[in-house]
Amino acid sequence: MGQIEVDTDRQLVDKVLSGNKNAFDMLVLRHEHKVYSLVSRFVSDSAEAEDICQEAFIKAYRALSSFRGDSAFYTWLYRIAINTAKNHVLSRKRRPLAASDVQLEDAEISEGDNALKDIANPESDLVTQKLKKAIFDAIDELPDDLRTAFTLREFSGLSYEDITEVMGCPVGTVRSRIFRAREMIDGKIRVLL
Numbered sequence: 001m002g003q004i005e006v007d008t009d010r011q012l013v014d015k016v017l018s019g020n021k022n023a024f025d026m027l028v029l030r031h032e033h034k035v036y037s038l039v040s041r042f043v044s045d046s047a048e049a050e051d052i053c054q055e056a057f058i059k060a061y062r063a064l065s066s067f068r069g070d071s072a073f074y075t076w077l078y079r080i081a082i083n084t085a086k087n088h089v090l091s092r093k094r095r096p097l098a099a100s101d102v103q104l105e106d107a108e109i110s111e112g113d114n115a116l117k118d119i120a121n122p123e124s125d126l127v128t129q130k131l132k133k134a135i136f137d138a139i140d141e142l143p144d145d146l147r148t149a150f151t152l153r154e155f156s157g158l159s160y161e162d163i164t165e166v167m168g169c170p171v172g173t174v175r176s177r178i179f180r181a182r183e184m185i186d187g188k189i190r191v192l193l
Contacts, residue, residue, distance in 0.1 A: 009073035016064055024064075028057055031074055034156060035081045041139075041151040042085035052088050056081040075165035078156070082148055082166065131189065138188035142181050149174050150181035 007015070007026070015023035035056060040049040060080050067076055139147060145167075152158045152166060163174045 010069055013064060013067055013069075013073060016061075024061055027073070027077075031077055032057075034074070035077065038078060038151065038156050039081055039085045041155050042082075042089055048088070052085050053081065055088075056084040059084060071165040072162065075158075075162050078152070078158075078162075078166045079168070082152075086144060086148075134189045135185065138185040139181075141188070142184060146177050146181040146184070149177035150185075153178050 007023070009027065009030070012023045012027050012030075016027070032053065036049060036053050039052045039056070040046070043049050043052060056077070060077050063080070067073065139150065142150065148167060149163055152163045153160075158166065160171050160174050160178075163178075164171045167174060
């Protein structure tokens, strides 16, 4: 059997820049789930998150000629998505996100939070819901730079080096921001534990 050749992101970018618009569709398909997951950490409404993702991909398409390839394509794309999400949140800052807007029962703390899901009784379900609400409230209250670093690490699973690329700051700053975010979240949920 012949081996199927899969283009790298850089090869797809080069194809788009050479006029192959279908190659950008491949980039979208490859990254849309992760970009949506990232954006949904900034806005809780799924329709808003989809709109922001679409806007981020449009911005990326229009700016594709500025992608130099110094970093991975996805870190460049994540930076665009984060900035688009932040701009959206800032533009509607007059209406702060209410805790009731977040669908906590649909949210997952991480891919590995099965221990919280396995407990099946009403009392523990209530405790779990209170804990999730406290965690997401604590994340929402973080300053932007801490929330971004924490979200990229804990929810998107990026390495410190990739977060450095996305945020445009030194790795030590990234580590410090994640550490401070964890401390602040821990301080807010400690009373529940």
